[in-house]
Amino acid sequence: MSATLTYALLALAILCEVTATSALKLSDGMTKLGPAAIVVAGYAGAFYLLALSLKTLPVGFVYALWSGLGIIGVAIVGAAVFGESVSLPKIAGFVLIIAGVALVKGGGAAA
Numbered sequence: 001m002s003a004t005l006t007y008a009l010l011a012l013a014i015l016c017e018v019t020a021t022s023a024l025k026l027s028d029g030m031t032k033l034g035p036a037a038i039v040v041a042g043y044a045g046a047f048y049l050l051a052l053s054l055k056t057l058p059v060g061f062v063y064a065l066w067s068g069l070g071i072i073g074v075a076i077v078g079a080a081v082f083g084e085s086v087s088l089p090k091i092a093g094f095v096l097i098i099a100g101v102a103l104v105k106g107g108g109a110a111a
Helices: 003-026 033-053 059-082 088-109
Strands: none
Touching (some): 003 033, 003 059, 033 059, 059 088
């Protein structure tokens, strides 16, 4: 599998995870069928695509990127869709997450 395809699969895994987590808020405790179905499908897709990307990329790097960008993505959706607050400390936290992922990759963890 090419590096481009592997990273594309990882990006799709992150998108699925952000979608599923956002739908989780809309599901009202998994009591609304439509959003609940998106939650289940989104997480299933996320883990499947994550597993495919792990065939060629190191687990430490993949998990750092998946979880870090997932956190940032959900926070962006929270602000844009659900009106959640964005503060300077939150933005600083996002910068630190990105720096942490860069350190994991730069440490020789990625192929």
